[in-house]
Amino acid sequence: MIEWFTATDHKKIGIMYIVATMTFFVAAGILAMMIRAQLARPDNALLSAQLYNQIFTLHGTAMIFFVIAPFGLGLANFIVPLQIGAPDMAFPRLNATSLWLFILGGIIMFLGFATYGGASANGWTNYAPLSEISEGTGAGNDFWTIGVLMAGVSTILTAVNLTTTVFLLRAPGMTMWRVPIFTWEIVATSLLILMAFPSLTAVLFMVLIDRHLGGHFFDPVYGGNPILYQHLFWFFGHPEVYVMILPYFGIVTEVIATFSHKPVFGYVGLVLAAFAIAGLSIGVWAHHMFTTGAVSNPFFSAVSFLIAVPTGVKFVNWIGTMWKGSLEFTTAMLFSLGFLFNFLLGGITGVMVASPPIDYQTHDSYFIVHHFHYTLGGGSMFALFSALFFWFPKIFGVRLNETLGKWFFWLMFIGFNLTFLPMAFMGIEGMARRVYTYPNVEHLALLNGLATAGGAIMGIAFLLFIANVFISAFANVPVPSNPWGGYSLEWATSSPPPEHNFETLPPITSRRPALDLMNT
Amino acid sequence: MKTFVGLFFTSTGFGLAILIAYWFIGHEETTGTVLLAIMTSALAFAATYAVIAERNARLDGDGEKLTPEDTKGEDLGIFTTQSAYPILVALSVLFMLLGILYSPLLAFVAIVALLLCLWRLGAESARI
Known part of the structure; x- marks a missing residue:
């Protein structure tokens, strides 16, 4: 200890x-x-x-x-x-x-x-x-x-x-x-x-x-x-x-390239897009303050719209990486694909609320709760689980059970969308965020009931994930150093790695040193 | 110019561009202008330091044709795997903050503990 x-x-x-x-x-x-x-x-x-x-x-x-x-x-x-x-x-x-x-x-x-x-x-x-x-x-x-x-x-x-x-x-x-x-x-x-x-x-x-x-x-x-x-x-x-979100963009890129069995499409474009997103994100802070009336709405709206451009570049690169690839639908890959779907929806609503007239209408409503859960829950959280399934063998030396993993993914995907999609409609019907209860008007009872059912499904799915961790750890089947055919350097050392990481470092002559090592 | 120096310069340039754009469009609101100016100044400081640091830096990672064989025997220093002081530093910070709010005596004890831990941490690093 x-x-x-x-x-x-x-x-x-x-x-x-x-x-x-x-x-x-x-x-x-x-x-x-x-x-x-x-x-x-x-x-x-x-x-x-x-x-x-x-x-x-x-x-x-x-x-x-x-x-x-x-x-x-x-x-x-x-x-x-x-x-x-x-x-x-x-x-x-x-x-x-x-x-x-x-x-x-x-x-x-x-x-x-x-x-x-x-x-x-x-x-x-x-x-x-x-x-x-x-x-x-x-x-x-x-x-x-x-x-x-x-x-x-x-x-x-x-x-x-x-x-x-x-x-x-x-x-x-x-x-x-x-x-x-x-x-x-x-x-x-x-x-x-x-x-x-x-x-x-x-x-x-x-x-x-x-x-x-x-x-x-x-x-x-x-x-x-x-x-x-x-x-x-x-x-x-x-x-x-x-x-x-940026680290999770990186995770998704690694997972998609590995399970498409292709090099990353548009490497330089992905790097530049990451820095463009990071840079532009510094200039959008007051789009959270449109309704205060104390900030320059045109400036913050314009810069917020601009962020969609490098984000779109990333989507093109991910699709380009998969294009004509030999796709392998492991649990990690499914979670990355789930990320693409959910994050796209969250991104689109993000562009919508970057427009001050729409923001005035939806500010502090459940529409915003829907938006940020699709980017951070459906986006980052799905990529988080993708990373756990992808790097678990490298970190712990055992692989998570794939059958249980796929059940976990589908339950999470259904549960997530059942929970957070209705929230867009709740927001449009006028339900304010952070209220502890609401009257029985419009379709709020039905929509909230669906969201709660989705939440329960996600809870069950997570219990399945915890069971998977314990079952896989108990089975303790050793894995080779590169179980997925990964290309980056971490796959060139043992799983888990020794104390100072590499017994001997392989020569690094390209962006895919682990694959170069396998091929020699 | 090494890539990391270029990154700091590009970031500074971007900060400056966004500062100027913001000042032109929203100059009646000074808080944002000041925040961007502070951020850009900090980036400019980091970029300047990077230029100075670059002069003495020899980075094997930047050698496109270098292999691990070429740098065999190079002293990378010792990377320690154990130290008790990081957790003690964190605990001291926590009790210092709680002490500032609720108990000056606790704050005093925590600050002394923090200084002691930092001193020992420095001594431990120097020894290695």
Whole structure:
């Protein structure tokens, strides 16, 4: 046990990131089930309004700060040094510090439930001046702020570490234009984190100063400005959306290329598109603030529309990679294809709400809940499971059961769409987000009933996944170093890899060193 | 110019372009302009540092024709696999933040512990 608590090896840290994020995922999933149970029928009184607020706040915060974003970076911890032929991350102790800041941050945030007054109830955005009112948002809100602050600092340190590792520790012959797309996406994500996350750290400190040290940054009574909070928060918040999607673009690229048995189509285009998305995402923060009337709607709308262009380039590249390929429909591939379908729907609604007139109509409605769940749930979460099925043999030395995996995929795909597609119609019918109950009008009862049924299917599917992990671990059938015929360097070492990753490094003369090694 | 230096310069250029565009279109709203200006300055600082660092850098990864055989015997340093200080640093940070809000004594103890851990961490790195 002590060996794990004191580990600085990137592989152990990567595994601990994965285990921690999946643990937080279970906690956030239980909260999601409680939300759906409360909304299963109109005028339900299963949960009180205050408890409901706490539950959706911690569900959203956990999914964003403690599951989707850190899973991508945690996976990068394990995979990136292997993909570039490095013995470890550039700063192993800093890496371990990042991990423990993240884990302790998540624990302290959830401990908010144990405080008098309960956990934070302000939503994942924690908007001021609501977050500055001490009554009813006592220690739970402080715990939330400290937890997210620690997770934010941890993310910045991880970004520094990953960037340095990729720039300085590549193996001989692994030029930047030979590194795999997943590693490129991690570089783009890390630069984005370095640009955007300091804003989150600053704004959370300002909230703590207002709450405890007599500051008035956001209190209009004393000349403060609540809109300033929104600017600082969304200057981090919208790039955060891309921090939660770019690593998953990389995962999908690796999986599709491997199971199409073809080189990546448009390698340079994919890299440039990643940086274009990262760059443009810095200039769209106030599209979350159209309805405040305090921002330049034409500017933010135009830049938001522009992001669709590099994203479209990526879709063309993924389809081009599959085109005339010898497709193999493993569970990892199915999840990546599910990602393409769901993310496309989420992207299209994203373009819709980038238009201020549509945004005015749908702002704070279930249409927005539908939109972001299709990008982050149907997109990132599906890619997350794709990654687990793809790299599980490399990380743990055993392969997950494919039959159970395919059942898991189809149940998730059906459950996901049954849960979140009706939400678009709920939003159009006027159901506001974050309400703890609703009247029996229009089709809201039917649509919410469908969404709850879909949620239950996803819950069952996840239990199947947990069973799969235990069954596969118990069976303990060893796998070869390259069970899928993967092309990047991590497949050229044993599964799991030795302590310093490679007994002998193969020559790197192309973008597909593992395949070159197999062919010689 | 190495790729990573180019990346920082391109990012700075992009930041500058978006700053200018934002200032022209939405200059009545100063918060965004200031945020973009700070971000672009930080990127410019990183890009300048990258240029200086590049002068002394010899990166085997950039050698297109280099093989592991060519760099055999090169000292990469020692990558430690165990250290107790990272988790202690994280715990100290947590208690420092809680202490600042609720108990000055706890904050003081946590800050001392944090400094001690950082010092030991530095000493441990130097030893290796």
